[in-house]
Amino acid sequence: GIQVEQSPPDLILQEGANSTLRCNFSDSVNNLQWFHQNPWGQLINLFYIPSGTKQNGRLSATTVATERYSLLYISSSQTTDSGVYFCAVELGYGQNFVFGPGTRLSVLP
Amino acid sequence: DVKVTQSSRYLVKRTGEKVFLECVQDMDHENMFWYRQDPGLGLRLIYFSYDVKMKEKGDIPEGYSVSREKKERFSLILESASTNQTSMYLCASSLWQGIGSGANVLTFGAGSRLTVL
Numbered sequence: 001g002i003q004v005e006q007s008p009p010d011l012i013l014q015e016g017a018n019s020t021l022r023c024n025f026s027d028s029v030n031n032l033q034w035f036h037q038n039p040w041g042q043l044i045n046l047f048y049i050p051s052g053t054k055q056n057g058r059l060s061a062t063t064v065a066t067e068r069y070s071l072l073y074i075s076s077s078q079t080t081d082s083g084v085y086f087c088a089v090e091l092g093y094g095q096n097f098v099f100g101p102g103t104r105l106s107v108l109p
Numbered sequence: 110d111v112k113v114t115q116s117s118r119y120l121v122k123r124t125g126e127k128v129f130l131e132c133v134q135d136m137d138h139e140n141m142f143w144y145r146q147d148p149g150l151g152l153r154l155i156y157f158s159y160d161v162k163m164k165e166k167g168d169i170p171e172g173y174s175v176s177r178e179k180k181e182r183f184s185l186i187l188e189s190a191s192t193n194q195t196s197m198y199l200c201a202s203s204l205w206q207g208i209g210s211g212a213n214v215l216t217f218g219a220g221s222r223l224t225v226l
Contacts, residue, residue: 031213033214033215035215035217040219041197041219041220041222042217042219042220043199043201043217044217045214045215045216045217048214086151086152088152088215090213096154096157096165096167097142097154097201097215098154099144099151099152100151101151102151
């Protein structure tokens with residue numbers, strides 16, 4: 001089956017720093033999404049990004065589908081950015097999503 | 110906004126008990142999913158459903174069953190709970206917008222943390 005890898009597994013930042021999280025996948029996919037899981041366990045969709053670049057405030061994401069990777073950029077990090085970031089790839093059409101292992105981000109005040 | 114509601118935030122059950130985890134979504138989504146999340150193992154798909162009364166096994170269906178009698182409701186059933194089913198259970202839904210549209214955004218509920226003693 002498809003393999004989804006994320007790096008780094010853990011990241012500690014000082015508030016205000018920038019960071020880049022990476023997601024690699026082993027096969028062609030129809031869809032890729034980035035999620036943030038807050039400390040209370042709620043998963044929030046950040047981006048739906050099968051290809052190209054999108055921006056939402058301090059966050060942006062780029063997917064290069066032909067090279068099978070996606071990047072999530074966090075600029076001017078805040079303590080509320082802490083949590084676990086997951087990428088998920090869609091197999092088939094809306095019927096199965098495979099998640100990466102996540103990157104745990106801690107932003108220190 | 111799509112809302113996915115899971116009936117119980119925290120449950121404590123005893124080994125051998127039958128457990129029902131309920132999930133309801135309010136935006137007429139075709140697809141619904143049950144995942145479990147464990148430290149070091151990430152999110153793993155238990156079952157998903159793409160229509161009423163339809164179900165498909167995910168990666169770890171053993172020990173679980175599901176029911177989808179109405180479009181908005183997807184239930185996860187543990188027939189005889191065991192301690193290795195202690196976990197966080199996450200329900201999600203997505204809208205099927207057709208082949209090629211690719212806009213199947215996955216929306217999660219808040220999770221149900223189950224402890225089996």
